[in-house]
Amino acid sequence: MGEPDGARGRSLIGESVLRLEDRPLLVGEGRFLADISFDGEVHLRVVRSDVAHGVLRGVDLDDARAGEGVVAAWSAEEVAHVPAIEFRMTGFDELRPYCQRILASEYVRYVGDPVAVVIAEDPYLAEDAAELAFVDIEPLDAVLEASSPESVAPLTLETSYGDTDAAFEAAHRVVELHAAVGRHSGVPLETRGLLAFPRPDGVLELHGIAKVPHYNCATIAAMLDLQPGQVVGREGHVGGGFGIRGELYPEDVLVTYAALRLQRPVKWVEDRREHLVAANHSREQSYRVRAAVDERGVVQALDAEFFHDQGGYVRTHGATVPNLSVALLPGPYLIPSYRVRGNIRLTNKTPAGTYRSPGRFESTFVRERLLDRVATELDLEPVEVRRRNLIPTEAMPFDRGVSTLGTPLVYDSGDYHRLLERLVDHIGYVALRESLAQRRRQGEMVGLGIGMFVEKSGLGPFDDVRVRRLDDGGVEVVTGAASVGQGMETAIAQICADVLGVDYTDVSVRHGQTDMIGRGMGAFASRVTVMTGVAVYMAASELAATGEPAEATFNTDHMTYPYGAHAAVVRVDAGTGGVTVERFVVAYDVGRAVNPMLVEGQIIGGVAQGIGGTLLELFSYDPDGQPLATSFMDYLMPTVAEQPHVEVLLSEDAPSPLNPLGLKGAGEGGTTACGAAIASAIDDAIGRPGAVTTLPATPELVRSLLRN
């Protein structure tokens, strides 16, 4: 397979064409879950535990059933035959006892744990009736610290390479750090929801399904003893994914079960308060790390232990997040020896899963803070320490010596030094440092921070694509991938159109419809542009050669590894501890950008979420395990006023050798080093190297650093 489209001289791949997705959204033709209705539909409301940990003695639904318009109300006995929700990824037998049932029976394990459902003729009546459910819970002590001895400890992930002990014995200096990232998560504007429609032909149509439609439909069918094709996914518009939306949750099975049992369309639209306690949380990890460093500041060994707060159950992601933390903690640096213990612990909080840049936002914060500390202790420039530790391009492909998500971690390509120098040049590192020093002399608290990272993308193992020409001259692409709003239709259409020499607007991309294609992996892990993109390239090439409708499968056992560097300039208000991000720069190498505008959009949005987790967003709990951030007054996502202009340095130095287009994914690198870069910039601003070791760096935290 050669470079496409040599003949026309100009490739559509690399063009910032406008999004195919935008028109229906802009003209009010968006069809999100709540926009969809069927005649005779009824509405489901989940009754949730309001106790963080307790013995569930009983659920009395008599009053609820007597409520106006109530069709049915069930507790766990009704669905006792339905198995717990299995892992979709990174499953371990040790974690299986902690999988979540669709309704809790003997114990409740977090505030928000579903204990019953009420189904009524309208959502108001359903909410009224749900208030009448009497849930008898005998409270137990809530465990809220993953590192506490009371937390359940099902599994510790351990890995190592090299001789870490010897490196520490030989070290010029040992640099240590305790650091932690607070619990936060993706909060898509569209909350979760599902509408299950039982068709007369016995098929159940699921609307509102997202991210992994094939997997979810097949799994729900299996859980409910249906035939595999009996549950069909109808993906509509999806208002944001970020890892959390579209995973298989108890509500998805409950809604489908209810539709089956009642033989009526059943609709559930999650409200925001539910969302903030019921959808996956993420990020809460605390680390103790130490580096064995030589005289030049080169890290010879890294020894790390962390605690991963999994919350009340292990959900579909299994051990994915801590697994990624374990694998990617060393990041872009050589680090010849490494040893890590990642302790997965259960607590009485909302279960955790992946969120944009899972395991990398956390581990990058910790690693980059450690590198900054090395710089301080050896009196080196932070940038210089990174130069001395980066993996050289000659070492590519670089076998990290560990595995993640079932595949060996081999960085496929990269010129990390070049990217760092590009960032350094762009910001005018030396002059910028001087101008910030000048401003500090005049009384301002301003500072610069830099963080580097390796991302991962393009998770296999396969993607199928079907391409055919339509009678009207258009081209249809059918894929088992999904759209979560990221622009995949546009990117896939561009690749297809590039091969076929047609206008990309004539390509229609059909996705998320499980009865149109036999299997599909969906949209996660920055995989679609790589996996679906290459599959469509293959299928379109065959169509171009034969003139016949074509199918292709792209298989791969390896991920691709984009990499990046962030720089942040912040200003600290000495009186309040408030932090303003004045400037944010992201240099990111995605191998080859199909649509640079979309990549920039991904990066800018990713930065917003990174800033949220760094400065604002926190799911906090009171000592009894009551969640305190259950509305947008208390769960603080950044607004446009908190978001700086983001300068994007899109780089294509290192196309992936693992696919014919050189593609790597672009969905997560805007987020990865936000915590690292901003924390470093705050240190610089307040003149306290290494001061910020926990996120979010709230104004109160920063102010307390200034006082001490």
Place this chain on the structure above:
Amino acid sequence: MKPARFAYVAPDSIEDVLDALDRFGDEAKVLSGGQSLVPMMNFRLARPEVIVDIGRVGGLDGMSVVNGSLTVGARVIHARLEAPTGAMPDGRTEPLGGVLGSLLPEVARFVGHLPIRARGTFGGSIAHADPAAEWCILARTLDAEMVALRRGGERVIAAADFFETVFTTALEPEELLAAVHLPILGDDWRAGFCEFSRRAGDFAVVAAMTAVRLDPATGAISEARIGVGGVAGVPVRLPAAEATLVGEVPGAEVHAAAAEVAAGEVDPAGDLHGSAAYRRDLVRAMVARALAQGAGAPG
């Protein structure tokens, strides 16, 4: 997040509103812009039996200048205070000048976000009585007077008596807050406002308003008002800090000294957005900055 069942009436005259309030008493809640009440109903934190919507009532959305005060009708939306105008005694409507005319826009821009300012009302905010709400702090600091109507009667309530505790005022269930009188503040006054919130548009963690009156002969402060929100169940005045200012000529040291006293004078409780100690810290910063802003100096 659907409200519990409620009945809804939307009278088109004040008399009918007052009749409805008289009839339903504490089962009723007045709906003005709905920017606080409706979310609270959706969370089912508020469960009124009857909503009395005053949106169709004329005569509640005027601003007029009478006897040295600005009367703000209860249904004046926040956005109008970003560029306040007043009907003069001769009937003309003019931009509101003077110290209050400068202060109101300075404060209004902190109220929520534009969509909130376009629907939420001044009177609604005062009657809702969030202790960190900008208008409540302003009313308390400037000793505003609240005009409460009931069937067959009217009374004026001083700000000091109006705010009782969180979300609780001296208004009786039968009463409607119809208007608020704000002192215009003569040219010898200097007023400032400073607020710290986690994000633009959020309720203040702590906000402070200051107003000082200068002796034209000496330039010294003859009268001082400091009002702070976010540190108690109601917006509070800080008399000890105010006292330190009287007789002093405004300046950084004087402001810092007053701010220090202010920080010691409050007794805040902590919550998710700030511990007691941090809020005390913020009082220091906000009071000093409001004073500096009033004096025309950078904080």
